[in-house]
Amino acid sequence: MLRNTTRSWGSLARAFHWGLGLVVLAMLGYGWWMNHMAARPDRLFHRSIHADIGYVVLLLMIARLIWRAINPTPAPPADSPLWERVAARVSHWGLYAITIVVALLGWAHSGAHKPDYADWFGLFRVPQFTSENKANADFFENWHIWLAYVLIGLIALHILGALYHATMKDDDVAARMIRGQRD
Numbered sequence: 001m002l003r004n005t006t007r008s009w010g011s012l013a014r015a016f017h018w019g020l021g022l023v024v025l026a027m028l029g030y031g032w033w034m035n036h037m038a039a040r041p042d043r044l045f046h047r048s049i050h051a052d053i054g055y056v057v058l059l060l061m062i063a064r065l066i067w068r069a070i071n072p073t074p075a076p077p078a079d080s081p082l083w084e085r086v087a088a089r090v091s092h093w094g095l096y097a098i099t100i101v102v103a104l105l106g107w108a109h110s111g112a113h114k115p116d117y118a119d120w121f122g123l124f125r126v127p128q129f130t131s132e133n134k135a136n137a138d139f140f141e142n143w144h145i146w147l148a149y150v151l152i153g154l155i156a157l158h159i160l161g162a163l164y165h166a167t168m169k170d171d172d173v174a175a176r177m178i179r180g181q182r183d
Helices: 011-036 040-069 082-112 134-168 173-178
Strands: none
Touching: 011 040, 011 134, 011 173, 040 082, 082 134, 134 173
16 A cells, blocks of 8 residues: 555555665765765765765655655554653654754755765756855854764664564554554
8 A cells, every 4th residue: 555544654655764764874874984984085976976865865855744744644552651652753753854954954065065066966956055155064064964963863762662662562663664554
């Protein structure tokens, strides 16, 4: 089933979840690697690839949120305490918001950096909403990096929450995102 129901996540929501999850994890690792391990002459190339994929992540996150807005959201298990429901909502919206903010800061850094990273895989130029300015480029880059670390923390909490539901609570919360249906 493509669409969500009040009982399970649909195939498109699951594809967004797993696809974006893997790409975001890869981008976090690639970003760390290119800043700490890549040879200095190669960094512009790697940053350009990182930016190109970041533009795609931003578009997919927006598409994911639109899909979520026009579909029902599966209800938490009836016996879920209030603190679990609140923690789930806050952590999910935090993941969405921080992912988008990190991508936007990367985009802002691209326009402020010289040279910019606007040439999308050599196919076309991505419009930039900031102008060249070294101080702004440094500001955007620093916040991009720090909030990427916050994103890593939120992802870790998300994974721990899924493991908690799958092992300690033994409910169907994690299974719904894996199989798309309740047990």
